[in-house]
Amino acid sequence: MRRVSRIAIAGVATAALAVTVSACGSSSTSAEAGGGKSKGIGLAYDVGGKGDQSFNDAAFAGLQKAEKAFGVSGRDVEPQDGESTADKVQRLEQLAKSGYNPVIGVGFVYSPAVKEVAAKYPKVTFGIIDDNEVQAKNVADLVFHEEQSSYLAGVAAAKTTKKNHIGFIGGVDVPLIHKFEAGFVQGAQSVNPKIKIEKQYLTETADQGGFSSPDKGENAANGQIDAGADVVYHAAGLSGQGVIKAAAAHKIWAIGVDSDQYQQAALAKYKNSILTSALKNVEGAVYDLAKSVIKDKKPQNGEIRGSLDNGGVSLADSNPVFKNNADLQAALKKAEEGIKNGTIKVKTS
Structure with a gap:
């Protein structure tokens, strides 16, 4: 090739x-x-x-x-x-x-x-x-349907946080990434309506580096962690590596995106801080x-x-801490069933 x-x-x-x-x-x-x-x-x-x-x-x-x-x-x-x-x-x-x-x-x-x-x-x-x-x-x-897997990520974050304080970092402030935020926020609030959620976009446009700047991701994550978040979900492409690095440095949880980031060789030294990833079957x-x-x-x-129905989106379960948490898995199963049968309507903005 x-x-x-x-x-x-x-x-x-x-x-x-x-x-x-x-x-x-x-x-x-x-x-x-x-x-x-x-x-x-x-x-x-x-x-x-x-x-x-x-x-x-x-x-x-x-x-x-x-x-x-x-x-x-x-x-x-x-x-x-x-x-x-x-x-x-x-x-x-x-x-x-x-x-x-x-x-x-x-x-x-x-x-x-x-x-x-x-x-x-x-x-x-x-x-x-x-x-x-x-x-x-x-x-x-x-x-x-990125919002569907993001909803599950929100449930996971809300069930895992010890401070009732979580964060979302989007790479670029565009409608596509708004779907990730909307689903994540809705999922987290389904567990705890009063949960505190930090939200930040790295750049207004892609050519400003929102999807390609790990330093921007790391700085944003450090800010959210300093504010009290102990689970941070990113939808920021390459910039998300910085989010994961910051999470590992502070010994809090990160949630990855698109690929199973727990399994990525380049992120192996941070894997124990990657709770799960919201998968998109690209x-x-x-x-x-x-x-x-x-x-x-x-x-x-x-x-x-x-979608969740056809396996196009899902949550990764590679991390044993995530996979073996019975209470979390029960909550995720209930949420997924609700999305699939239509009783849960996931927002896109």
Whole structure:
């Protein structure tokens, strides 16, 4: 599998642009692209890139699983710091032109680029994770009920805190991350309506580093811990590593996100402070889209949403302290059943 580093992609940009420009005069080039056998999966990472032990790494795990299952290669490409939509368009076009199918943008920031490039390459299937605004026959919108797993995280936090004081840290102040906060707060308050909850967003926009700055996450967590929180839940991508580091330093609990962060090798020295993680099955979404294109020859399209019902979201139970807490597990089971049968309506904002 070929991978392009964050530094390398910047060096390739000029050459890629030249290829793009030279092809502009031929509409047939775009129409015919992707019509042959798929070379494999093209994956373009979100802010923070691979190595975040969270969102992007879950997507990479799905790519690896598909490579092994279907005997194809894959190409995963890192984002550039401060890049524009035009950079994302160029990246997706290069993947499509090179024969990768499906081509997947990891994160809602790819929405404008996927919309533009999918129209140019109708024979290529595109996926976008965490956005359902792109409506096209060759686009699969891979989205999730993040608020449901966050509700369970809130229950876990409220059942675990010794101070009735917990915290939430979001990477960027956007509607997607508001869903995490809303579910977490509602779940915690279902256990204790008077529980104190610290809430903070690291940045207003993604390009300010909210999803890619462990130092920002660590500083925010230190502030919440100093204020009295003894369980802190993050939805902050790579920045969440700083939250977990701070939790370990203060010997309080952190709740991870997207991937099972208790199991992540890069976070092993902090694992005993990771109570659980609110999982989003990005790995499965990437794999399933690849399977639909490469093996089934019936590409997914439209909105495909993961939930508690279909296993698209859940809570990790790797930490024995979490798994063996009978009272906590009973409360989580009751909450999950309520969400699934509709007696609990989880808020999204």
